[in-house]
Amino acid sequence: MIGIVVADDEAMLRGALVSLLNLEPDLTVVAEVGDGDAAVKAVASHRPDIAVLDLEMPPADGLVAAERILAAGGPPVILVTRHARPGILRRALSVGVSAFVPKTTPAERLAGIIRDVHDGRRYVDPEIAASALTENDCPLTARELEILRAARTGRPISEIASAVHLAPGTVRNYLSTIMAKLGVSTRHAAAHAAWEQGWI
Amino acid sequence: MIGIVVADDEAMLRGALVSLLNLEPDLTVVAEVGDGDAAVKAVASHRPDIAVLDLEMPPADGLVAAERILAAGGPPVILVTRHARPGILRRALSVGVSAFVPKTTPAERLAGIIRDVHDGRRYVDPEIAASALTENDCPLTARELEILRAARTGRPISEIASAVHLAPGTVRNYLSTIMAKLGVSTRHAAAHAAWEQGWI
DNA sequence: CTGGCCTCATGACATCCGTCATCTCGATCG
DNA sequence: CGATCGAGATGACGGATGTCATGAGGCCAG
Structure with missing residues (x-):
């Protein structure tokens, strides 16, 4: 049994x-x-x-x-x-x-x-x-994933920055690399794509 | 039976x-x-x-x-x-x-x-x-919902516009009123909020 | 130890985006 | 018939955002 x-x-x-x-x-x-x-x-x-x-x-x-x-x-x-x-x-x-x-x-x-x-x-x-x-493996680093997760709800960059305790400029740089890696043109599309792949 | x-x-x-x-x-x-x-x-x-x-x-x-x-x-x-x-x-x-x-x-x-x-x-x-x-009822019109649905994936406004066959400026106007009605500051946050309410 | 990668940061620049005022054009209603 | 309203559009303005160059520090592999 x-x-x-x-x-x-x-x-x-x-x-x-x-x-x-x-x-x-x-x-x-x-x-x-x-x-x-x-x-x-x-x-x-x-x-x-x-x-x-x-x-x-x-x-x-x-x-x-x-x-x-x-x-x-x-x-x-x-x-x-x-x-x-x-x-x-x-x-x-x-x-x-x-x-x-x-x-x-x-x-x-x-x-x-x-x-x-x-x-x-x-x-x-x-x-x-x-x-x-x-499928290719997730190309994002742990920190990048964390930031993308914070961007999921569509908040403005200033809020994302304070949520992850970073300077707004840093957040923009991270999101810029993320978008380049994922081949999309907005951070929101990046969050959407990463979600569909099961990365966040 | x-x-x-x-x-x-x-x-x-x-x-x-x-x-x-x-x-x-x-x-x-x-x-x-x-x-x-x-x-x-x-x-x-x-x-x-x-x-x-x-x-x-x-x-x-x-x-x-x-x-x-x-x-x-x-x-x-x-x-x-x-x-x-x-x-x-x-x-x-x-x-x-x-x-x-x-x-x-x-x-x-x-x-x-x-x-x-x-x-x-x-x-x-x-x-x-x-x-x-x-809960309060959905304050959005049918057309607004349709446009918000097209904005869901995080695409830039130009793509949303061609998806719903409208001028980019018109799309921005619609999204602007939508964001005002939902009390958020980006169209992505609006899409997220509407999703959580079951409106899209 | 040296090069490479990751993290975090700043500043400049070009778009993109959100806001607002204003306009046209049908449709509808009194 | 004139008034009004909604859908759609335009243009201008300021702030948000994406891009790029650059650099400092930390950590690890060769």
């Missing part, structure tokens, strides 16, 4: 998944939670064989939860995500998750993936893997 | 929902599809008693599909959504959908909502309804 913790903020999907998985004779869901912090606690207290985490779970996202679970010597982690962006896959694999599954995968296949992971295998959605291999 | 068409681009949720609904003795899913256009066609050919549509379905979203289904004298529509923004609820109700359900609703309750709708009742998530009543 494989014990599972399921974490997803969408109660509809979470509940449906739990019901489906419990129908399998060799699977049992030992806990279901709605955010990343609760997932970490549930894994610590229930000691499941597998943790299934949604990636997008405000406030604490699944990647952070996976990192903490794995750092604590927890069970293998399966990450489920809605927006399967290549950059996220890289980050997930570097953290050490065992499987990366977009929500476009049929629900029926999840049970099989869980068994595979339980047997020590890994699973990565083929389509995302392909695009992750062909 | 209540026949149902389920439309959702997330195969995982869609499949799980279909399995759960089919477990109910009085419900049967007659078709499941992955986008809005297919939903309209499936309803036309299968003539179900209820259509369950996801709101976010690229390329054709659920609201447009609901509109076309209801305009064609189709069955009652239940809209399911991930981001339950108040502005969307207004638009959905004005189109004539029978129920508005966020994905934070437990999957088990969906069957009950389907029966309610089949009996001629309507259902609106209480939390969204409350915020829709307290």
